[in-house]
Amino acid sequence: MAVTLEGAIRRFIGLSTDVKPLPGQRGDLADATAPALTAADLPAGSSFFETDTWRIARYDGAAWRYEETSDALARTLDELLQAQRETNELLAMIAGKL
Numbered sequence: 637m638a639v640t641l642e643g644a645i646r647r648f649i650g651l652s653t654d655v656k657p658l659p660g661q662r663g664d665l666a667d668a669t670a671p672a673l674t675a676a677d678l679p680a681g682s683s684f685f686e687t688d689t690w691r692i693a694r695y696d697g698a699a700w701r702y703e704e705t706s707d708a709l710a711r712t713l714d715e716l717l718q719a720q721r722e723t724n725e726l727l728a729m730i731a732g733k734l
Contacts, residue, residue: 650687651687680695680696681695
């Protein structure tokens, strides 16, 4: 196995039904003018966390492959994501009152 710089990986979060990014697809699927992703935009080791299933998929340079996630870790990740959403909502409310 070749050594790769892990700091260059990308981390994505979405639903299990969301289209996982691949080279050749638009970076922003909602924006028809967004440029297509290149292989350099999606290095091997990048991850996609599914918030509804708690599963993690890793991109191996050719395809997305799922890895096993323990239930305890999945619940912790879900709780952290929920806390992050609540914090974002609170900050938005505070910013709206300034």
